[in-house]
Amino acid sequence: MSLTAVQADLSLHHLEIQSSNPESLANFYSKIMDMKINKLSPEKFLCDGPARKIIITLGENKTLSNAGMVCRSENNLNRFKEFLDQKDLKLKEHNSEFYKAGSFSVQDPDNNVICFGVLKDSSPSHLKRIHAPLQHLTFASEDVVSFQNFYQNKLGFQVTDRVIKNNGELATCFTTSNHEHHTIACFKSSKSGIDHHSYEAGDWNFVKNWCDHFASHNIQLMWGPGRHGPGNNLFVFIEDTDGNWIEISAELETVHGRPVKNWPQEERTLNLWGNAIMRS
Numbered sequence: 511m512s513l514t515a516v517q518a519d520l521s522l523h524h525l526e527i528q529s530s531n532p533e534s535l536a537n538f539y540s541k542i543m544d545m546k547i548n549k550l551s552p553e554k555f556l557c558d559g560p561a562r563k564i565i566i567t568l569g570e571n572k573t574l575s576n577a578g579m580v581c582r583s584e585n586n587l588n589r590f591k592e593f594l595d596q597k598d599l600k601l602k603e604h605n606s607e608f609y610k611a612g613s614f615s616v617q618d619p620d621n622n623v624i625c626f627g628v629l630k631d632s633s634p635s636h637l638k639r640i641h642a643p644l645q646h647l648t649f650a651s652e653d654v655v656s657f658q659n660f661y662q663n664k665l666g667f668q669v670t671d672r673v674i675k676n677n678g679e680l681a682t683c684f685t686t687s688n689h690e691h692h693t694i695a696c697f698k699s700s701k702s703g704i705d706h707h708s709y710e711a712g713d714w715n716f717v718k719n720w721c722d723h724f725a726s727h728n729i730q731l732m733w734g735p736g737r738h739g740p741g742n743n744l745f746v747f748i749e750d751t752d753g754n755w756i757e758i759s760a761e762l763e764t765v766h767g768r769p770v771k772n773w774p775q776e777e778r779t780l781n782l783w784g785n786a787i788m789r790s
């Protein structure tokens with residue numbers, strides 16, 4: 511029997527992003543995001559923290575090459591693939607250093623590439639680093655309705671919360687592929703691409719540790735601390751040297767099939783505590 515993304519229990523595992531200076535950006539992630547650098551080639555770097563992995567390749571700044579999701583078992587992955595086959599999606603074989611054979615990718619309506627696979631090595635990392643697994647990815651898009659239709663109806667993600675403009679237009683859509691409030695979300699914007707990516711520290715004290723760590727490297731917060739309405743998570747944001755937005759989050763809501771909640775598009779929705787960065 512086929513499985514939706516939620517039933518297959520998919521989690522975000524890694525991102526592959528581009529930079530005009532991959533070595534410099536990798537040094538940023540190593541130092542500031544407390545990750546170990548592996549130079550795979552002069553133009554490709556793997557930054558590795560416990561449960562957070564970013565591949566940086568030569569290319570255009572602030573551009574996602576792909577986002578990698580993992581499934582815990584090959585059986586679930588195959589049954590998820592059956593679900594996608596019924597939706598007439600074009601699946602492409604995807605080879606990666608992380609996945610066992612059988613991994614594949616799909617393209618969303620904005621041409622973002624999302625990969626799915628089972629890890630070759632799922633043993634926990636022994637790296638001693640500040641805690642914060644990679645947890646969600648958020649896109650910017652001119653068309654959030656198409657995003658919602660694709661992730662909900664084609665991939666079988668669950669819509670958890672939506673932000674609606676005064677005129678009834680969809681401003682933000684949060685979707686999940688497991689019990690976490692969102693694993694992939696999308697903000698209405700005049701551009702398309704990555705909005706931000708987020709690491710779930712879990713506990714407020716870990717957020718404090720991250721902020722002290724950022725301060726020790728003279729990195730200022732660009733937003734927060736605050737608490738989002740949708741997801742109810744505590745957050746701080748910083749920017750990397752290419753201008754990508756990075757979120758450290760804690761207390762993200764867990765969901766188990768609750769109804770979708772709609773929020774008005776106002777500052778308080780984006781930040782219950784203070785000012786907001788309104789995307790559109």
Ligand SMILES: [Fe+2]
Nearest residue numbers: 646648708757
């Ligand atoms: Fe976020």
